[in-house]
Amino acid sequence: MTLPKGYGSSQSSKNRSFNDWWTTVPDDLRQKARRGDEANKPLLNQINYVLLHLHLSGKHDSKPSHNELKDWLHSGQVDVLRMNSKK
Secondary structure, rough: OOOOOOOOOOOOOOOOOHHHHHHOHHHHHHHHHHHOOOOOOHHHHHHHHHHHHHHHHOOHHHHHOHHHHHHHHHOOOEEEEOOOOOO
């Protein structure tokens, strides 16, 4: 049985920031995921799009760990949902 990436790793290890990880993603995939939305914070759905394509292409080492994803969400580096204010 294969354990999930990051399983059993210590919490004291330094997680990469979203921007550190984002620079490791291939340019064409970054552009497809964020086209037209570069001015805003990344959305979780955009990250999922990239993760799916990395998974399907077999680049499992390029994917962030569970702790890194959790840190990005809890620290506000990535938005889960973007709401437009009503005018």
